Amino acid sequence: MAVQGAQVVGRVALLLRLVGRKPEGTSLAGLVRESGLTRPTVHRLLTSLAAEGLLEHDMSSGKWVLGPEVFLLGSVAAARFPMEDIARPSLRRLAAETGESAFFSIRRGNETVCVLREEGSFPVRSFVLHEGVRFPLGVASAGTAIMAFLPPKEQESLLADWPAHAADFAAGHPADVVRDNLEQTRLTGYSVNPGLILEGSWGMGAAVFDQQTRPAWALSLTGIEPRFRPDRQEFLGKLLLEEAHRMTARLQGA
Amino acid sequence: MAVQGAQVVGRVALLLRLVGRKPEGTSLAGLVRESGLTRPTVHRLLTSLAAEGLLEHDMSSGKWVLGPEVFLLGSVAAARFPMEDIARPSLRRLAAETGESAFFSIRRGNETVCVLREEGSFPVRSFVLHEGVRFPLGVASAGTAIMAFLPPKEQESLLADWPAHAADFAAGHPADVVRDNLEQTRLTGYSVNPGLILEGSWGMGAAVFDQQTRPAWALSLTGIEPRFRPDRQEFLGKLLLEEAHRMTARLQGA
DNA sequence: AGATTTCATCCACAATATGGACACCACCCA
DNA sequence: TGGGTGGTGTCCATATTGTGGATGAAATCT
Secondary structure (H helix, E strand, C coil), rough: CCCCCCCCHHHHHHHHHHHHHHHEECCCCHHHHHHHHCHHHHHHHHHHHHHCCCCEEEECCEEEEEEEHHHHHHHHHCCCHHHHHHHHHHHCCCCCCCCEEEEEEECCCEEEEEEEEEECCCCHHHHHHHCCEEEECHHHHHHHCCCHHHCCCHHHHHHCCHHHHHHHHCCCCCCCHHHHHHHHHHCCEEECCCCCCCCCCCEEEEECCCCCCCEEEEEEEEEEEEHHCHHHHHHHHHHHHHHHHHHHHHHHHC | CCCCCCCCHHHHHHHHHHHCCCCEEEEEHHHHHHHCCCCCHHHHHHHHHHHCCEEEEECCCCCEEECCHHHHHHHHHHCCCCCHHHHHHHHHHHHHHHHHHHHEEEEEECCEEEEEEEECCCCCCCCCCCCCCCCCCCHHHHHHCCCCCCCHHHHHHHCCCHHHHHHHHCCCCCCHHHHHHHHHHHHHEEEEECCCCCCCCCEEEEEEEEEEEEEEEEEEEEEEEHHHCCHHHHHHHHHHHHHHHHCCCCCCCC
């Protein structure tokens, strides 16, 4: 769309993203469904990508997974994105002090992608969120925390075409509910997801800002509803904001 | 080549690999030269890849670097390739005990790619090798260590078309010299690169084997010539073999 | 054993990517 | 000042390339 004569590049990138969402792998049919492309096309692209080592075809399960070449390129790219070094200490502290699982997500276009996870000690854990999972902005606590601090114009343009943007999540996330959540997030500084994605699975998030003071990342916590009652929310929110602020400060400095 | 109707996929993968070789970025002209493609084509593909976030175009320097999407995909793929966890302890020990810089490389097709580096304490260091650098099999100590333990047929097929395979390195690495090095490597277990890539910059390597007992990875050390005199080679070789064996054992178990 | 779903491959067709050509810019040196 | 060099960005006619409907094989369910 952006560039002429680049149809395949877009399709390749789309497939890589889709495959990357499921660490356990995705079937051809699944990718056909999710990509909206025809089966022969998907099949040919997957085979080619596998020949280049960007994907692998697990013969036993028939599923497609990210290949060694992606790992290699990623480890080179990681030098330019030292998120692990910067975010891990905060995640550890959050997980240790709260007992919940802590996550670090990054904004990528109109989505958030979960990059890092630190398990908490609390024995009941939700697996809605894990490394590689993507949500539209405004969905899940991280995406809400980020969207709330975007320029109002950008927020409006997302809300204007909300059903298209939120896609599968639009049903559970009506535009007016999202609008309220964003407003609330701006008031308190942190976002709360009251089980909108999966009933009983709650989350809270806080945005981390880049040098241009744009919300580019987010820290978040997830757990079950009883652990996110109003009285505890304040405590969790304070911790999140503290760590988010610490990271923002470090990133401004660098 | 392998797959029909996939020209672009191959080209895209090629460009990503080329960009990944230089952490500081590569210019359009450089990529045109290295890829053998025409400039409009390279330009269009780069622009498209940048639009997808797989590359970034540094406006100030005009160079192309790996983008955030590669980082994200890579951090998902890293779960399937836990090299960091497995290799880092060995690298640390090697660097600590020898003072040289230690590297972990992975075989990828007919190349080796350097994935991990651990700096030694010795104050003179070579920067020929760093994360992302690729060499044809048989070039550099890691590639020699791996190639020496491939099935003889595969070695022969590489040597048969040596100038094409070794490309730029063919001049400094005549086929008969490489053949001798491989033979020597099989005798001692470890490889020695006596400054063939850059005069005075030596290296030694040892292969690490996968579940099918194929040489899939290599540990290596690099430093200046006086630190790799024959008397010390034995010491370094022993350490390398020890750590390589330890890693092989761990990988067989898993 | 038949029904259903998923995967693999073929091939005529035209949409798509290609690359020669041109325009532009920055820099260097006579 | 002006011509030379080396780099980047863009256009557009062309045919090479990728497309996807259709068909068959294979696996899985009923």
